[in-house]
Structures are given as structure tokens and as C-alpha cells.
Amino acid sequence: MPHETTKNAAGALDVAVLVSIGRHPVTGRTRRADQDARAVEAALALDHARVQLIHAGHHETDSEAALRGYLGMGFEALTLIEQAGDADVLPALTDALREAPPRLLLCGTRAETGEGSGLLPYLLAESLGWPIVTGLAEIERVEPEHVTLLQALPRGQRRRLRLRLPAVITVDEAAPAPRQSAFGPARRGALAVSEQASRPDTALADWTLEPARPRPKRLKVVKAASARDRFKAAAAKAEGGGGQVLTDATPEQGAEAIFKLLHEEGVLRR
Amino acid sequence: MSEIVRRDPRKEWIARNRLHPEHLDVLAELGEGAAPSEWPGPNGRIRRDPHAVGFTGPNGIKRIDRSGVQQGAGRSSAGDRGDGQPARQRVEIESPAFLVAVVPDLAGGRLSSHDRDLLGLARRLADADPQAPGAVVAIVFGEARESGFAEAGVDRLVTLDEPRLAGYAPEARIAALSAIEESLSPRHWLLPDSALGGGELGRRLAARLGERPAAGLWQIEPDAGSALGWHATCRGAAGSLDIRRDLPRVALALALAECAEPVSETVHAARPLAPPALPEAFSRVEDLGAVAVDPASVALGEAEFILAAGNGIRDWEGYHRAATALGATEGASRVAVDDGFMPRDRQVGATGTWVTARVYVAVGISGAIQHLQGIQRCDKVVAVNVDPGCDMIKRADLAVIGDSAAILEALVTRVEQARQEDGGKRDAA
Numbered sequence: 001m002p003h004e005t006t007k008n009a010a011g012a013l014d015v016a017v018l019v020s021i022g023r024h025p026v027t028g029r030t031r032r033a034d035q036d037a038r039a040v041e042a043a044l045a046l047d048h049a050r051v052q053l054i055h056a057g058h059h060e061t062d063s064e065a066a067l068r069g070y071l072g073m074g075f076e077a078l079t080l081i082e083q084a085g086d087a088d089v090l091p092a093l094t095d096a097l098r099e100a101p102p103r104l105l106l107c108g109t110r111a112e113t114g115e116g117s118g119l120l121p122y123l124l125a126e127s128l129g130w131p132i133v134t135g136l137a138e139i140e141r142v143e144p145e146h147v148t149l150l151q152a153l154p155r156g157q158r159r160r161l162r163l164r165l166p167a168v169i170t171v172d173e174a175a176p177a178p179r180q181s182a183f184g185p186a187r188r189g190a191l192a193v194s195e196q197a198s199r200p201d202t203a204l205a206d207w208t209l210e211p212a213r214p215r216p217k218r219l220k221v222v223k224a225a226s227a228r229d230r231f232k233a234a235a236a237k238a239e240g241g242g243g244q245v246l247t248d249a250t251p252e253q254g255a256e257a258i259f260k261l262l263h264e265e266g267v268l269r270r
Numbered sequence: 271m272s273e274i275v276r277r278d279p280r281k282e283w284i285a286r287n288r289l290h291p292e293h294l295d296v297l298a299e300l301g302e303g304a305a306p307s308e309w310p311g312p313n314g315r316i317r318r319d320p321h322a323v324g325f326t327g328p329n330g331i332k333r334i335d336r337s338g339v340q341q342g343a344g345r346s347s348a349g350d351r352g353d354g355q356p357a358r359q360r361v362e363i364e365s366p367a368f369l370v371a372v373v374p375d376l377a378g379g380r381l382s383s384h385d386r387d388l389l390g391l392a393r394r395l396a397d398a399d400p401q402a403p404g405a406v407v408a409i410v411f412g413e414a415r416e417s418g419f420a421e422a423g424v425d426r427l428v429t430l431d432e433p434r435l436a437g438y439a440p441e442a443r444i445a446a447l448s449a450i451e452e453s454l455s456p457r458h459w460l461l462p463d464s465a466l467g468g469g470e471l472g473r474r475l476a477a478r479l480g481e482r483p484a485a486g487l488w489q490i491e492p493d494a495g496s497a498l499g500w501h502a503t504c505r506g507a508a509g510s511l512d513i514r515r516d517l518p519r520v521a522l523a524l525a526l527a528e529c530a531e532p533v534s535e536t537v538h539a540a541r542p543l544a545p546p547a548l549p550e551a552f553s554r555v556e557d558l559g560a561v562a563v564d565p566a567s568v569a570l571g572e573a574e575f576i577l578a579a580g581n582g583i584r585d586w587e588g589y590h591r592a593a594t595a596l597g598a599t600e601g602a603s604r605v606a607v608d609d610g611f612m613p614r615d616r617q618v619g620a621t622g623t624w625v626t627a628r629v630y631v632a633v634g635i636s637g638a639i640q641h642l643q644g645i646q647r648c649d650k651v652v653a654v655n656v657d658p659g660c661d662m663i664k665r666a667d668l669a670v671i672g673d674s675a676a677i678l679e680a681l682v683t684r685v686e687q688a689r690q691e692d693g694g695k696r697d698a699a
């Protein structure tokens with residue numbers, strides 16, 4: 001499949017995807033970050049788009065393998081903004097995006113390494129002055145000045161939003177799963193390195209980072225006036241009955257009771 | 271009447287001790303022995319009326335309680351509100367030294383447990399110094415259906431109820447929060463770190479205020495050395511790192527975190543504050559409303575309303591028709607799956623999916639423990655079964671005994687009838 005990246009059509013939408021280095025939750029090996037790969041997938045699903053991948057960070061063998069994972073999704077090149085290991089990548093990214101602003105910027109919601117606070121997209125949007133929307137499920141339509149998209153809400157629900165371009169959209173697990181990374185294109189793809197002055201992240205240097213401790217479980221504390229109440233609470237069965245049981249009801253009466261409950265809970269569609 | 275009840279432990283003890291010689295006198299004195307169950311007969315023999323013993327319990331069954339709670343003064347001991355809950359202490363903070371702003375998610379217009387934990391955290395920050403207590407300000411978008419703000423620990427309540435803040439309007443909401451920042455300048459901003467809602471709003475706010483927020487906060491400890499007097503522990507790097515840092519002004523706390531317990535001992539004023547004048551914000555995000563989703567495409571673990579089928583279904587056509595008519599996501603017990611009537615990804619239970627539906631309708635499912643495990647987190651369970659003794663009925667909030675096919679059919683008819691009535695009303699209007 002000849003890819004959109006090679007199509008240099010006039011009037012194509014310029015899309016930039018920010019990609020980062022991921023970390024496998026079990027093995028701890030570096031990989032393409034899941035949410036970022038979904039963002040790349042969402043960009044590839046657009047018609048008439050010129051997609052550019054951007055990564056800002058320290059370049060080493062480990063991270064190169066992860067970045068090549070994105071190239072294997074069908075790209076010839078990836079822009080690598082070379083930064084020192086302890087750098088705050090925000091200024092470098094902002095400068096790069098100001099120099100060659102895309103119409104649409106896609107990225108994952110949270111990084112899998114580093115602070116991973118999920119703040120970077122918001123800071124970028126704030127400093128570029130662009131609107132930002134989180135939780136992309138699907139991009140429906142792209143017009144010259146607007147983009148219409150579905151946002152994923154809890155419980156599988158969707159909301160349609162219309163957003164003025166240029167804009168930042170972040171992607172999380174609700175977006176379609178990314179395609180596999182093919183080995184050949186991953187090997188052949190080029191990393192276009194551009195050096196930028198890197199500013200160290202001083203705040204991060206003051207913090208202590210340690211492997212996550214298991215969070216303590218909250219105990220169920222029973223506040224009761226008397227020992228008897230405390231005993232009753234401790235000995236109570238988790239699933240007390242108390243439900244209403246309709247025996248000897250006609251199917252119609254039973255259906256009416258169920259309908260009433262469903263109606264009260266508001267789960268029936270109109 | 272005075273709320274304080276004077277107790278006489280000796281009399282209570284005698285009232286409990288049926289063998290004490292003064293037992294009956296004391297009972298009569300405490301007003302409990304109106305119809306004494308034992309009395310000396312005319313020729314000195316003790317007479318008993320077994321029907322006068324005990325009291326009628328909540329389920330209509332006669333109970334004999336020898337623990338002394340029913341007798342003596344135990345029934346209205348001091349500080350008891352009658353429902354077993356100790357009375358809460360009323361706290362009024364007139365001139366707070368500082369403010370802690372909390373923006374609860376209020377999903378569905380009510381405080382979630384996450385919101386309550388967050389308010390507990392806010393109380394911890396506000397009440398750290400008893401000499402100079404702070405006040406907790408809750409900022410609520412839209413009309414709240416919640417009435418328990420005072421019990422949850424809110425001292426001041428700002429309600430921002432304007433049409434342009436309704437729906438998905440992050441830019442207008444951030445403009446409103448910035449206006450509150452200017453007019454009230456709270457010392458702390460606390461938000462729940464939830465996917466949509468607090469997590470998003472808090473990051474926008476932090477970006478606007480130029481603060482580096484503590485995202486994924488789960489623990490705070492006092493620390494005199496830091497700027498705000500607290501040390502924070504946050505989750506970073508996809509939950510694999512703990513970051514220990516000074517608590518910044520904006521903090522986003524995780525759900526079920528051990529930051530603080532929800533408020534349970536005090537009642538606060540929850541006094542309404544007039545909202546500041548909101549600036550006119552130019553919005554570049556337009557909310558076009560919710561989209562109807564095909565319930566069959568919703569993942570089982572996420573579905574809100576599930577109609578689950580078990581071995582008691584004979585008419586599978588009718589079952590699928592019912593699921594479509596109700597707009598419910600389909601689920602199944604293992605037997606229904608093993609027998610090939612339902613796909614494997616619809617299986618609910620220990621070896622299937624653990625569902626979180628708000629309403630779970632189990633049709634022809636006996637309620638084996640492996641199945642019940644999967645529906646632990648469902649709010650309302652409805653059971654349809656021919657066997658009134660099965661375990662699913664014990665778990666259910668509403669159980670209908672009868673044949674599944676007939677009841678499902680009647681339910682479909684009822685729902686369609688309601689739709690038609692609705693449609694008729696809409697046409698008439």
C-alpha cells in the first residue's frame with residue numbers, strides 16, 4: 001500500500017504525531033508506547049493527510065529500537081529532536097512546532113516512562129494557543145477549518161465534538177488498536193536528527209523517584225455507638241437478602257415490576 | 271426536652287437481670303414493663319405471660335433480646351440519633367486563614383466516593399493547624415442533585431450554573447476557575463484524577479496557572495520544610511514509579527487513594543458563596559451531543575445495562591429480541607456459552623468478564639458462586655427464574671418467579687407500549 005506520507009498532494013492536511021518511548025509493564029523492555037501507537041494509527045486512518053512523526057528526547061540504542069517500532073507502521077522517516085537525558089522537552093517541542101506548525105497534533109494521553117503526568121499536551125496547547133480535546137475514539141470528518149470527532153466517555157458511550165483547527169487531540173485506550181510494526185520498514189526508515197538546545201528539568205532533579213510501593217488497602221472501619229452494633233456489622237453477611245420476590249405473579253405483572261425498576265434506574269432508551 | 275439522657279447503670283443492670291429481686295420494680299420505673307411478663311399470682315406462684323416477652327423485630331418476627339439494648343435506657347443512649355449513627359459534631363469556620371478549593375466530578379449530580387475521599391483530603395489540608403483552620407470551598411458546575419455537601423466536609427459552596435458551562439465546555443469552565451482563582455485565590459486546588467472530568471480539568475487549570483501539578487497523588491505527609499508544608503507521593507510512569515515531591519498548589523488525587531478518609535465525624539456549614547462574574551470565553555470546542563451507541567458493540571465489562579441469559583432460556587430468538595427492545599448489552603452464564611448459544615466473549619463470571627453494570631437482569635441463571643463473583647460490582651440485580659430457592663434470587667433486588675420466555679415477551683410488549691405512549695405524547699406536544 002503506497003502510503004499517504006508519500007502522497008504530496010496539495011491541500012493535504014498536515015498532521016504531526018508526537019511519539020515517545022514506551023515501557024512494557026511486565027518485562028520492562030522499551031517498546032513503542034501503546035497510546036502513542038494508537039495516535040499514529042488514528043493519523044494513518046485519515047484521508048489526504050501528510051503525517052509526520054516527532055520525538056524529542058535522548059537518542060540511544062534502546063530508544064532507537066522503540067522509535068523504529070513506529071517507523072514499521074509505514075513511515076520513511078521520523079523527526080528526532082535530540083535532547084540531553086535530563087532535559088525538559090517542552091521548550092524544544094514548542095519551538096519545533098512553532099517553526100513548522102501542523103494543522104493537527106496527535107499524541108498519547110500519558111507517557112509510559114518519566115514523570116508520566118500527562119501534562120505535556122496541555123502545556124503545548126496552552127503555549128501554542130490551540131484547543132485541546134482528550135479521549136479520541138474516532139476522527140469522523142476533516143474540513144479546512146474544523147475537525148469533527150467522537151470522544152470516548154465511560155461505559156462505552158460516545159460524544160461528538162467539533163473542534164477548530166489547528167488543534168491538539170490526545171488518544172487513550174479507547175481509540176482503535178494500532179497495526180503491527182513491520183520489521184523491514186522499521187529497519188529501512190530514517191531518523192532525521194535535529195539538534196536543539198536542551199534545558200534541564202530542574203524540578204524533576206529535586207524529586208525522589210522510587211519503584212512504586214503497593215498502595216495500602218483501606219480497611220473497613222465501622223463507626224458504631226455500641227459493641228453490639230460493631231459486632232452486628234462485623235458478623236453481617238455481605239449479601240443480605242431484602243430483595244423483593246414476586247411469586248405467583250402473571251408474566252404481565254412481573255414484566256411491569258421489572259419495567260418499573262428499569263425505568264427508575266433510567267437505563268431504558270427512549 | 272433535653273437531649274442529654276441520664277443513665278443509671280445499676281438500674282440498667284437490674285433491668286437486664288431477670289433474677290434480681292427488684293427486676294420488676296425497676297422495669298416498671300424505666301417504663302419498659304408496661305405489661306409485665308411475670309408476676310406473682312394470688313397464691314404466691316410466679317405467673318408468666320410468654321406473649322408479653324420480647325418485641326416485634328423489623329421483619330415482623332418476635333424477638334427476645336437479652337443484651338439490654340431494648341430494655342433499660344440503652345435505646346436512646348446519649349449521642350445516638352436513633353439510627354445507630356453517632357451524632358456528628360457541627361463545625362463552623364467563620365474567618366478561615368486560607369481556602370482549599372475542590373472541584374468534585376459530581377458524576378450524575380452526586381458526590382462519588384472519589385469525590386468524598388477528595389473532600390476528606392481537603393479537610394486534612396484545611397484542619398492541619400487548629401489555631402488557623404482553613405475552609406474547604408467546593409466548586410460545582412451545573413445544578414447539583416447532591417444534598418450532603420455539609421456532611422462531606424464542605425464549608426463554602428460555589429455553584430456555577432450557567433448554560434454555557436453545561437455539557438462539554440472545558441474552555442468556559444477553565445475561564446470560570448481562573449476567575450475563582452483571582453477572586454478567592456485558594457491556597458490549594460484539589461481535583462480527582464479521573465479520565466474525563468477532574469483529570470482533564472485539573473491539567474488544563476495547571477497549564478493555565480503555570481503550576482506543575484501533582485498528578486496521580488495518593489499520599490500526603492506534613493513536612494515543615496516545603497513551601498506549602500506538605501510532602502506528596504504520586505504515581506508516575508504508568509503506575510510503575512513513586513515520585514516524592516513537595517505538594518504543589520494544584521493536586522490531582524487518584525481514586526481509592528490512601529490520602530485521607532472521607533469526612534465522617536463532623537458536619538460543616540456548606541454556606542453558598544456568590545460566584546464571581548465570569549469572563550466571556552471564546553470557545554473553539556463545540557459539543558454536538560451524545561451519540562447513540564449500539565449496545566451490542568459495548569464491551570461487557572463497560573456496559574451499563576446487561577440482560578444475561580442462562581440455562582433457563584429455551585426461546586433464544588425471544589431473548590435476543592428482548593435485548594434489542596430493551597437496548598441492553600447481552601451477557602451469558604457459562605452453561606449458555608458452553609452449549610453454543612452465546613459467544614465466549616459474552617460470558618459473565620469468574621472465568622469470563624467481571625461486569626460493572628448498574629442494572630443486571632439475570633434470566634434463567636441459577637446463581638452459581640462462579641457467576642455471582644462476576645456480578646459483585648453491579649448495583650441492581652433483577653432475577654427471572656422458575657426456582658424460588660436459587661441463589662440468584664437471594665442476591666437479587668427484584669426477583670420474578672416464572673417462565674423466562676413468557677416474562678421476556680411480556681416485558682418487550684410493555685416497553686414497546688411505553689415507547690408508543692411516549693411517541694404519542696411527543697407528537698401531541
Ligand SMILES: Cc1cc2nc3c(=O)[nH]c(=O)nc-3n(C[C@H](O)[C@H](O)[C@H](O)COP(=O)(O)OP(=O)(O)OC[C@H]3O[C@@H](n4cnc5c(N)ncnc54)[C@H](O)[C@@H]3O)c2cc1C
Nearest residue numbers: 580581582603604619620621622634635636638656657674
Ligand atoms: C472452575 C469453574 C469456573 C466457572 N466459571 C464460570 C463463569 O465464569 N461464569 C459462569 O456463569 N459459570 C461458571 N462456572 C459454571 C457455574 O458453576 C455454573 O455451572 C453455571 O454458572 C450455571 O449456569 P446457569 O445458571 O445458566 O445454569 P443452571 O445452573 O442450569 O441454571 C439454570 C436456571 O434456570 C432456571 N430455569 C430453568 N428453566 C427456566 C425457565 N423456563 N424460565 C426461567 N428459569 C428457568 C432454573 O431454575 C435454574 O435456576 C464455572 C464452573 C467452574 C467449575
